Each structure stands twice: as C-alpha cells, then as structure tokens.
Amino acid sequence: MASQTNKPEGKETPKGEPKPKNKKGIRNPLLYAGTILLLVIVIIAFVFIPSMGSSSAGSIPDFGSWNGKPIQYRPDSYFANQVSQINEYLRQQGLPEQNFQMYAYQVWRIAFQSTAIRTALIDTVARSGFRVTEKGLDEAMTQLAQFQDNGKFSLDKYNQIPKATLLSLRNSTRDDLYVKRYYEDLYSVAPSTAEIQFVADMAKPQRTIVYTSIPLSDFPDTEVVAWGKNNSDLFRTIGISRITITSSESDTKKILQQVKDNKLSFEDAAKSHSKDAYADKGGDAGKVVYYIFEEGFANKADAAKVAALKKDEISDVYKVGENAWAFFKINSPIAEPDFTDPATMNEVRAYIKEKEKGTMESWAMAKATSLVTSTKAEDFKKIVQDAKLPIKEAGPMFVNLNTPTFYAYGQQIPLLQSSWTNNDPALADAESSESFMTQVFSLPLNTISKPLVVGDYVVVFFVKEEKQATDDDVAMTKFAYPYFQQQALDTQTRDTILKSKKFKDDFNKAFLALYKVGGTASSTTTTQQSQNQSTQGSGQDTQQNQSTTTTQQPEKK
Numbered sequence: 001m002a003s004q005t006n007k008p009e010g011k012e013t014p015k016g017e018p019k020p021k022n023k024k025g026i027r028n029p030l031l032y033a034g035t036i037l038l039l040v041i042v043i044i045a046f047v048f049i050p051s052m053g054s055s056s057a058g059s060i061p062d063f064g065s066w067n068g069k070p071i072q073y074r075p076d077s078y079f080a081n082q083v084s085q086i087n088e089y090l091r092q093q094g095l096p097e098q099n100f101q102m103y104a105y106q107v108w109r110i111a112f113q114s115t116a117i118r119t120a121l122i123d124t125v126a127r128s129g130f131r132v133t134e135k136g137l138d139e140a141m142t143q144l145a146q147f148q149d150n151g152k153f154s155l156d157k158y159n160q161i162p163k164a165t166l167l168s169l170r171n172s173t174r175d176d177l178y179v180k181r182y183y184e185d186l187y188s189v190a191p192s193t194a195e196i197q198f199v200a201d202m203a204k205p206q207r208t209i210v211y212t213s214i215p216l217s218d219f220p221d222t223e224v225v226a227w228g229k230n231n232s233d234l235f236r237t238i239g240i241s242r243i244t245i246t247s248s249e250s251d252t253k254k255i256l257q258q259v260k261d262n263k264l265s266f267e268d269a270a271k272s273h274s275k276d277a278y279a280d281k282g283g284d285a286g287k288v289v290y291y292i293f294e295e296g297f298a299n300k301a302d303a304a305k306v307a308a309l310k311k312d313e314i315s316d317v318y319k320v321g322e323n324a325w326a327f328f329k330i331n332s333p334i335a336e337p338d339f340t341d342p343a344t345m346n347e348v349r350a351y352i353k354e355k356e357k358g359t360m361e362s363w364a365m366a367k368a369t370s371l372v373t374s375t376k377a378e379d380f381k382k383i384v385q386d387a388k389l390p391i392k393e394a395g396p397m398f399v400n401l402n403t404p405t406f407y408a409y410g411q412q413i414p415l416l417q418s419s420w421t422n423n424d425p426a427l428a429d430a431e432s433s434e435s436f437m438t439q440v441f442s443l444p445l446n447t448i449s450k451p452l453v454v455g456d457y458v459v460v461f462f463v464k465e466e467k468q469a470t471d472d473d474v475a476m477t478k479f480a481y482p483y484f485q486q487q488a489l490d491t492q493t494r495d496t497i498l499k500s501k502k503f504k505d506d507f508n509k510a511f512l513a514l515y516k517v518g519g520t521a522s523s524t525t526t527t528q529q530s531q532n533q534s535t536q537g538s539g540q541d542t543q544q545n546q547s548t549t550t551t552q553q554p555e556k557k
Contacts, residue, residue, distance in 0.1 A: 061509065243270045256317055
C-alpha cells in the first residue's frame with residue numbers, strides 16, 4: 001500500500017505543504033545456476049549523450065511506444081531533460097562524481113518510464129476530445145519562469161529567445177497542459193469527510209494481548225533425523241569433477257571426445273575450456289549433496305544417470321542451464337548420508353526450513369494445540385509455565401495491515417500512527433498477517449486464541465484489554481490521508497500504463513544501441529562485466545549476483 005513513485009507532471013500537491021521528493025532503492029539480485037552468464041552492465045557518462053548531434057541521435061532506435069506513438073530520445077526532449085534532472089538530483093544528494101556512471105542504466109530507465117507515462121497521459125487526454133486553444137497556450141507561455149521580470153511577463157525576454165527554442169517551448173507547454181488536465185480530472189473528487197473519518201476510525205479500537213510463542217527453530221533433532229531418513233536419497237553425496245562449456249553442445253562433445261581419446265586430460269581440459277567456478281581446480285567440485293547436484297540439470301533424470309556411474313567413469317554431455325552444457329568425472333561413487341554427522345544434520349535442517357517449512361509449522365502447531373487445553377484467560381499463565389514457554393505482552397495495537405505509508409518531507413510516513421513498539425521477532429510479521437489481525441480483533445476478551453503461524457513462529461494469545469483512541473490520537477491520520485490517497489492514485493496510474501498492452505518496451509535494445517553510438521564518441525564510456533561466482537555444489541556451479549541501486553526524483557515542473 002506504500003507509494004514510492006515519481007510524481008507525474010501535472011499533479012497538485014495538497015495546499016500548504018512542500019512537494020515531496022521521492023527516492024527508492026531497489027535491489028535486484030540475478031541468480032543463474034549451471035552456467036556462466038556474463039552480465040554486461042552498460043555504463044554511459046551522463047555528459048556525453050545529451051550533447052550528441054542530431055545525426056548520432058537519429059541512429060538510436062525508438063525506446064518503445066505508446067499506442068503506436070514512438071518514445072524517442074532526442075536532445076532537448078522531455079526524455080533528455082528527465083535524464084539531466086535525475087543526474088542533477090544525484091549531485092544534490094552528494095553522490096561522488098566518480099560514481100555517477102554506475103547509475104546510468106537505472107537513471108535512463110527511470111527517465112524512459114517517466115517519458116512513457118507522460119506520452120500515455122497526453123494521448124489519453126487528446127483522445128478524450130480535450131484541446132488546447134492558441135489563446136490558452138499563449139497565456140500559459142506568459143507564465144513561464146524564463147519570461148518573468150519582477151513577477152510579470154517580459155516581452156523583451158520573450159523576444160530574446162531564438163525562434164526554434166520558442167517553438168520547442170510552445171510544444172512542451174502544450175503537452176504540460178494536457179498532463180495537467182489529466183490530473184485535474186483525476187483529483188477533482190477529493191476524499192470526503194466521511195471517507196477520511198472512516199480511515200481514521202480504523203485506528204480507534206486498540207487491543208493489548210498476552211501471548212506466548214513457539215519458534216520453528218525449536219524443531220527437534222529427532223524430527224530432523226526422522227524426516228531425513230524418510231527422504232535419504234536427497235542427502236546422498238557424490239564426489240565429482242566437471243567441465244562446463246557455454247559456447248555450444250557440439251563444442252562440449254568435441255572436448256569430451258578429446259578427453260576420452262586421451263588427447264587431453266580431464267584436469268587440463270577443465271583449466272583450458274571450462275566456464276565455471278571449478279576450472280582452476282581442474283574441475284574438482286568436491287563432494288556434492290545430491291539434491292543440489294540434481295538441481296543443476298535441465299532434466300533431473302540426467303543427474304540420476306551421472307550418479308549411477310562408477311569411480312573414474314566420465315559421463316556423457318548434459319544440458320545444465322541456458323546455453324550451458326557439462327560432462328562429469330566420478331571421483332567417489334554416491335554414498336548414503338550419515339545422520340549422526342552434524343554436517344548432515346545441518347544440511348537436512350536447512351533443507352526443511354527452505355523447502356519444507358510446512359513440516360516445521362505442523363510440528364509447532366501440534367505442540368501448541370496440545371498445550372491449549374482451555375479457552376479461559378485465567379488458565380493461560382499455568383499452561384504456558386507448565387510448557388516452559390515465555391509469557392509476553394504486546395500493544396495497544398490496531399488494525400494496521402501491511403503498515404500503509406506515504407512519502408513526504410523526505411521520508412516514509414505511516415498513515416496510521418502506532419504507539420506500539422514491537423521488538424519481539426515472534427511478532428515481526430504480525431502486521432502483515434491477515435489471519436493474526438483477524439484473530440486479534442474478532443476474539444472475545446479474555447479468551448485464548450487458536451494457535452497461529454506468524455512468520456517463523458506459532459503464537460497463542462488472549463486479548464487482555466481494549467480501549468478506544470481519541471480524536472486527537474487519530475488527528476494525524478485525518479491530515480495524512482489525502483496525501484496517501486494521491487500517492488495511491490499515482491501508483492495505480494503508473495502501474496496501469498506500464499502494464500498496458502498499448503505500451504511497448506524496447507528499452508534494453510535501444511540502450512545497448514545507445515552504448516554502441518557512445519562507444520565511438522566518448523572516452524568515458526565503459527563496460528563492466530560482472531562474474532560473481534559462488535560454489536553451491538555441481539548443480540549450481542555459478543551464482544551471479546548483481547546489486548543495483550535506483551535513485552528516483554520527482555519530475556520537475
């Protein structure tokens with residue numbers, strides 16, 4: 001429910017308050033298993049592209065289109081201005097000059113999306129039949145800052161502007177009026193007094209609970225062993241070496257044949273040709289747990305074929321990922337797991353937590369259910385003490401599902417102001433749990449609840465007391481709701497446009513073409529190849545991790 005979108009042009013900020021800035025960090029880790037994927041991150045110096053001549057810019061393909069209308073980059077265009085404004089915003093935030101290029105892709109992407117949204121709004125308003133008259137456009141031109149002198153329109157300043165620039169200003173101002181009209185219509189109906197009061201009243205019933213919790217991490221070793229034995233095939237180990245090739249299947253088979261003909265040792269072939277994390281070790285991947293080994297194959301049945309081989313045998317070529325093929329040498333045959341080994345126990349427990357969490361939840365729910373032999377609050381303390389579990393209190397809390405926020409004053413501000421400070425990991429996910437919130441506010445006072453899964457815990461509680469907040473307590477919510485509503489509408493508008501079938505996104509293709517143009521014209525253009533490999537067994541011989549940060553700013557008016 002939080003809104004962190006660029007503020008589209010034409011939107012009116014509620015009176016009496018500054019226009020909020022907007023910035024958002026996004027982490028986008030890209031994980032690829034079974035192959036090396038060279039992530040070519042195109043880095044472009046910001047000062048270069050906007051200064052390109054028309055002939056260079058003309059060679060750049062369209063970045064996309066809206067309803068058939070191309071979205072293009074041209075010097076002095078809205079797109080170019082957005083790139084420039086976002087760069088300037090980064091400077092104002094104190095980003096060191098040497099780091100600017102690292103944000104190029106994200107900055108251009110944000111600028112492109114802002115341009116796409118603007119194009120869509122203009123098209124939508126134009127299709128509705130709205131038109132800007134020449135008189136209305138003239139009046140809007142007289143309000144532009146570059147023509148003002150002591151707060152009044154200056155004809156002298158106007159006449160000093162080149163004709164081509166004036167024409168460009170008229171076109172952009174006309175577009176501004178279309179966008180402004182869109183948002184005037186969108187916000188023409190402000191939230192009613194009754195609607196604002198309804199939202200504020202959500203925070204009035206406040207309840208305090210007394211609770212205990214059973215962490216899923218208490219899942220006993222005996223249960224881990226039992227589950228592991230019932231699924232022992234997953235935890236077998238096999239010692240292997242591998243050679244991974246990313247050029248083609250036929251190239252992989254040629255290298256395999258050289259190894260089989262003793263023209264090249266397996267170890268030398270790995271060092272010379274393999275494209276995975278084990279190449280420098282002659283392909284030696286060590287001992288691998290079978291379920292990890294199996295996950296690295298495009299076809300899991302191929303893993304079983306390799307595992308059936310004897311010591312020193314070499315496998316056929318198998319597909320292990322997109323554009324990746326591998327063959328294997330058996331260093332030690334597949335072995336059954338030893339459930340007395342702490343390392344095996346840790347492996348099983350980690351597997352259950354990641355892939356079979358329901359097993360842990362079922363165990364904790366059964367334990368909690370066996371403890372709750374009464375529904376009366378007066379019995380709760382004895383029940384919990386007998387089970388040697390902690391008794392805690394939390395609240396007062398109110399219905400604040402997913403903690404809705406809005407962005408203003410340079411920070412995220414909660415719509416509903418909570419006085420409850422939650423420092424207990426057992427309730428870390430409470431406000432995002434609909435079942436928990438439903439139980440808290442529907443359960444009769446002094447009645448023990450059913451056990452509930454809340455994040456990595458099972459929680460049992462009773463409602464100790466309920467009180468009603470005053471109008472003063474919810475005054476901030478009444479004040480904040482119009483902001484929240486506008487940002488929610490912004491988000492809905494943005495998402496509707498960017499997910500529309502009318503929107504065609506060719507950004508990556510155009511951006512790469514832009515890089516090729518820039519590569520011959522600027523010495524500051526660089527290409528970074530990221531190969532962050534991690535070894536998680538032969539099934540995941542490479543794990544690419546790329547973290548990118550996107551900094552957003554609202555479009556300047």
